[in-house]
Amino acid sequence: MSLQIGDTFPSLTLKVLGEKGPEDVTTDSLLSGKKVVLFAVPGAFTPGCSNTHLPGFVMKADEIKARGVDSIICTAVNDAFVMGAWGKAQNAEEIIMLADGLGELAKAAGLDQDLSAPGLGVRSQRYAMIINDGKIELLNVDATGVDKSSAETVLAAL
Numbered sequence: 087m088s089l090q091i092g093d094t095f096p097s098l099t100l101k102v103l104g105e106k107g108p109e110d111v112t113t114d115s116l117l118s119g120k121k122v123v124l125f126a127v128p129g130a131f132t133p134g135c136s137n138t139h140l141p142g143f144v145m146k147a148d149e150i151k152a153r154g155v156d157s158i159i160c161t162a163v164n165d166a167f168v169m170g171a172w173g174k175a176q177n178a179e180e181i182i183m184l185a186d187g188l189g190e191l192a193k194a195a196g197l198d199q200d201l202s203a204p205g206l207g208v209r210s211q212r213y214a215m216i217i218n219d220g221k222i223e224l225l226n227v228d229a230t231g232v233d234k235s236s237a238e239t240v241l242a243a244l
Contacts, residue, residue, distance in 0.1 A: 088196030093222050096194040101185040103170030117220045120156040123240055125214040126197065129206060130164045130172035134232060140176050142237035147180040153244040157182055163189045163209045186210065197227065214240050
């Protein structure tokens with residue numbers, strides 16, 4: 087069963103790419119006492135994610151933060167090196183590129199999907215959340231496309 091509005095976000099240790107390589111970061115440290123927009127994509131450097139989803143948040147980051155959001159987090163079932171390179175390639179300096187290398191976050195959220203048929207393995211579904219002090223206030227999951235989890239949709243909900 088997937089997370090629901092009102093649920094507490096799972097407590098996990100994941101990775102971000104730091105100056106010296108992958109660094110541990112906890113979801114508790116990223117979310118506690120903060121208002122956060124977290125969005126997930128099936129994979130870094132994939133067409134929909136690179137052409138539409140992440141760029142929307144890059145372009146709207148200042149507007150989103152102006153509505154009281156402390157940070158914007160992008161996550162995918164990719165390692166910290168890939169997430170760091172993708173963030174750099176997309177000029178995503180305002181976005182925390184959170185690596186869910188083993189799919190632990192996707193599974194804990196109940197928002198994983200098996201994309202083994204096209205050779206991608208287990209990945210995250212595409213979604214966006216607004217999280218306030220660890221509690222989920224908005225959860226929009228896209229079955230197809232990027233409509234429900236787009237930066238524009240999240241901005242309208244803030």
